[in-house]
Amino acid sequence: MCGIVGYFGPAADEATLHRMNDCQQHRGPDGEGTFLEGQVGLAHRRLSIIDLAHGQQPLTTDDGRYTLSYNGEVYNYLELRAELEAAGRTFATDCDTEVVLQAFAQWGQEAFDRFNGMWGLAIWDAQEQRLTLSRDHFGIKPVYVAQVGDTWLFASEIKSILASGLYEKKPNDRSIYRYLRFRIHEDGRETFFAGIERLEPGEVMTIGAHGVDRHPYTRLREELAELATQQRVYDDAAAAEYKQRLSESIRLRLQSDVPVGTSLSGGLDSSAVAVIINKLLNDHDEGAAAVGARQNTFSAVFPGSLNDEEKYVDAVLDICQGQVNSHKIKPTADEFKVDLRDFIRTQEEPLISSGPYAQFQVMREATQHVTVLLDGQGADEMMAGYIPYYFVYLRQLRAQGNKAALAELSRSLDVIYRLGRFRLQAKLKGRKGIPATQLLGTAFARTHADEEFHTEGSNLKKRLIEDLFHNSLPSLLRYEDKNTMRFSLEGRVPFLDKEVVKFVFSLSDEAIIKDGWNKRVLRDATRGLLPEMINRRRNKIGFTTPQGEWFMRLKNHFYNIFLSETFANRPYFNQNEVLHAFEGWIKGTNDVDSMTFWRLLNVELWLQEFFDEQDDEPQDAEPHVKSDLEPNADKQLDLGTSLGETVRRYPLRTELVSRDDDLDARVLPQIDGFIETLMSDPDHSRGTAGKPWYFFISEKIIAITQGRSYFIWDINVGRPARVLSKYVTRTPAGIGLGSPFTMQLAIQEAGLPRVLYASAGGAVGKLIGRRGLFYDLVGGDIRAIDGPTEYSAYPSNVSAKLAPKDPDQVAARLSAAIRARLPEEYRDTFGGTIVMDANDIGRNVLGADVPTPWTRFEEMFADNPLGQGAEQTPMAAVFVLDGKS
Structure with a gap:
């Protein structure tokens, strides 16, 4: 398996080619090559699989006419080679690359339909x-293309086109909308990058002086539709023939000069591959030589999770006992969080769910042991492996007037119930769904409101053909390619042998679904090979993660992403509605599923990764931990106020504060340590000696220790808060009453009548140009109520809080305790404690034991020197260097 890149046109050059090729080294770490001729450039990265000593690319025919850059495997290459040799062609290598090149030289584009395998290739004539x-034919291997002016770029990965420096990045809003609205992607040529397209399965594209032409080189789709009408009778002989054909397909895909393993999920498809390989080993079949004496299997398991399939994996391992080395990978939510950006970068475009992360982890482990991996992709789309296919088949039977429809329904009820049980449970619990469009930006949704997505609903095989080439399989194959190649692995999919697929479609529909059993022909073919608990298994889980469980564990992290300023500023999302929906999901009060939130998260993180400016600091760099005598990043120690004072502010770093902490026990040692540090530094001690000073403390940590900070999912938001918060502008940082949960706290603190009265006054104030009237009328410390902010440290990033209770008393108590333990030279100049609500938008003193007008202290914090995120500096010692005492 390899990677190809190239260009045709005047805008690119050799440097462009190298940039494109360098960024896909993971696809081919065993070698590289380039070819340049006029306005054409081809490059290649090689992962050596067959004929390791030869097959370097780009490869040119002896006469110099054709040059090939090729990514893939053609499994019938030995048969084709014999045919080409009979036609007078000669070969210098034993690899399939030369067969592909010579086949094109002999037959032109007609060669492609003769190939049985997977590929993405470029040939220069x-x-x-x-x-x-x-x-x-099936699009197992990718080819991306982009036209930039009069130059065409192509590559195995989108990142290579981005690296060219010629393509101007822009999101494809239509693809984003269809993904968020209909849960689809890869149903055509368009990608999520405007102007970058993919070749479709079975498509050929030519570029030259004649112009550009794209068309299918095969009639495979039409052939499948024609075969579907033949309805060959399904019987034991047909099942036996399918078994023979599938076994041969697997044997062909074991051709390799490097080690081959198996991805084993525990489902019917991958288990079938594993047990057939085991049989080949038992039969001492020479075709299984690359497997070795023992088959290496790789499985993701999730002990204790609802969707763990380890017992099914173990059942297969028992069958293969003595001839298998099992590798079990146990992905966790915490690992998912760490790998998330790498995973999104690897996939290049958004995914339907986080399920392929399990595959990502499996491939990372597999690359330590093998270079080629077989798995079961494609079986579901040709043999109705998903529950919705039952409905298509039942509608088909009913439309045919077939009395068998009722019988089939009665035998499928347990399967169909599994699809509807969650909806039924939601209705019984009174949980309501939320339309996807409600979570989208209003203008964005309006622009794309005419978009539609339809699927075949009453003809089973037509629907399967749709899903093989459009709706389902293309995305799964993309996940497979990206995950395997990220770790320099070749993935092979034996179910997608075109002759095997054609055979299945030639059989009657009863070979696919019968008596409530889907994949009937595969079940019959593997009876006696597979454990009964797998062969007769009704509940399909699939190669996925416990997404719902993980999202609940990572809710703080994901909430922070939804709360972020970048998310708020995208045209694609309605942040308030998304936050509302996510809060409801956490509480279990709505019927939104984790898939919806994944799509929103995935788009946001994809935009951050590929379109937002990236921080140049290495990701693994250790963050700098400041001393008490340093300012926070991008801040300064000294400030001249508008009142003529010069003050020096020392932000004090603390450990995170929780509601179980005693405030005094956290503050006093902090002051002790600061004074000791100050006195040991001659420059700072001289500069502050004899100067009046004050202790400032953030209202947040006081409120937290008083139990006046609440996780947003613990706040029971009423309808008044939901309505009123819509009329308050949410600040970019999420501060204030612009969210339902902070408004709910305001109602609880001041009472609904008072809040309504102040809201009416605030509306009038806006009309007459008087701002802040709401807070003047509502009274109390409502202004200090804050919602979660993305920059805050946990738990403030997922909490809403009230103002601290009795801040004057807190200040007086702290001042007394501080004075009692200060050395004399600092005790005599200590002025007292100020409780400060400060952020980058404004300052507000909530309490103090100092008689000075509080505006003076607010002036001292004009640039908000504190930091309550990664800095963890919610306290400060402030010295007045000159000016007022």
């Missing part, structure tokens, strides 16, 4: 001055 791009 120097005589005709024509570039040909081709992708395999």
Whole structure:
């Protein structure tokens, strides 16, 4: 398996080619090569699988006419080679690459339909001055293209086109909308990058002096539709023939000069692959030589999770006992959080769910042991492996007037119930769904409101063909390619042998679904090979993660992303509605599923990764921990106020404060340590000696220790708060009453009548140009109520809080305790304690034991020198260097 890149046109050059090729080294760490001729450039990265000593690319025919850059495997290459040799062609290598090149030289584009395998390739015809791009029948291997002016770029990965420096990055809003609205992607040529397209399965593209042409090189889809009408009778002989064909497909895909393993999820498909390989080993079949004496299997398991399949994996391992080395990977939510950005970067475009992360982890482990990995992709889309196919088949039977529809329904009820049970439970508990469009930006949703997505609903095989080439399989194959190649692995999918697929479609529908059993032909073919608990298994889970459980564990992290300023400023999302929905999901009060939140998160993180400016600081760099005598980043120690004072502010770093902490026990040792540090530093001690000073403390940590800070999912938001918060502008940082949960706290603190009265006054104030009237009328310390802020340290990033209770008394108590333990030279100049509500928008003194007008202290914090996020500096010692005492 390899990676290809290239260009056709005047805008690119050799440097462009190297940039494009360098960023896909992971696809081919065993070698690289380039070819340049006029306005054409081809490059290649090689992962050596067959004929390790030869097959370097780009490869040119002896006459110099054709040059190939090729990514893939053609499994019938030995048969094709014999045919080509009979036609007079000669070969210098034993690899399939040369067969592909010679086949094109002999048959032109007709060669592609003769291939049985997977590929993405580029061939330059120097005589005709024509570039040909081709992708395999099912689209197992990718080819991306982009036109920039009069130059075309192509590559195995989108990142290579981005690295060219020629393409101007822009999101494809239509793809984003269809993904968020309909849960679809890869249903056509468009990608999530405007102007970058993919070749479709079975498509060929030519670029040259004649212009650009794209068309299918195969009639495979039409052939499948024609075969579907033949309805060959399904019987034991057909099942036996399918078993023979599938076994041969697997044997072909074991061809390798490097170690081959198996991805084993515990489901019917991957288990079938594993037990057939085991049989080949038992039979001492020479075709299984690359497997070795023992088959290496790789499985993701989730002990204790609802969707753990380890017992099914173990059942297969028992069958293979003595001839298997099992590798079990146990992905966790915490690992998912760490890997999330790498995973999104690897996939290049958003995914339907986090499920492929399990595959990501499996591939990371597998690359330590093998270079080729077989798995079961494609079986679901050709043999109705998903529950919705039952409904399609039942509608088909009913439309045919077939009395068998009722019988089939009665035998499928347990399967169908599994699809509807969660909806039924939600209705019984009174949970309501939220339309996807409600979570989207209003203008964005309006622009794309005419978009539609339809699927075949009453013809089973037509629906399967749709899903093989459009709706389902293309995205799964993309996940497979990206995850395997990220770790320099070749993934092979034996179910997607075109002759095997054609055979399945030639059989009657009863070979696919019968008596409530889907994948009937595969079940019959593997009876006696597979454990009964797998062969007769009704509940399909799939190769996925316990997403709901993980999201609940990581809710703080994900809430912070939804709360972020970047998320708020995207045109794609309605932040308030998303936050509301996520809070309801955490509480279990709505019927929104984790898939919805994943799509929102995935788009946001994808935009951050590929479109937002990236921090140049290495990701693994250790953060600097400031001393008490340093300012926070981008701040300064000294400030001249508008009142003529010069003050020096020392932000004091603390450990995170929780509601179980005693405030005095946290503050007093902090002051002790600061004074000791100050006195030991000659420059700072001289500069502050004899100067009046004050202790400032953030209202947040006081409120937290008083139990007046609440996780947002613990606040029971009423309808009045939901309505009123819509009329308050949410600040970029999430401060204030612009969210339902902070408004709910305001109602609880001041009472609904008072809040309504102040709201009416605030509306009038806006009309007459008087701002802040709401807070003047509502009274109390409502102004100090804050919602979660993305920059705050946990738990403030997922909490809303009231103002601290009795801040004057807190200040007086702290001042007394501080004076009692200060050395004399600092005790005599200590002025007292100020409880400060400070942020980058404004300052507000909530309490103090100092008689000075509080505006003076607010002036001292004009640039908000504190930091309550990663800085963890919610306290400060402030010295007045000159000016007022």
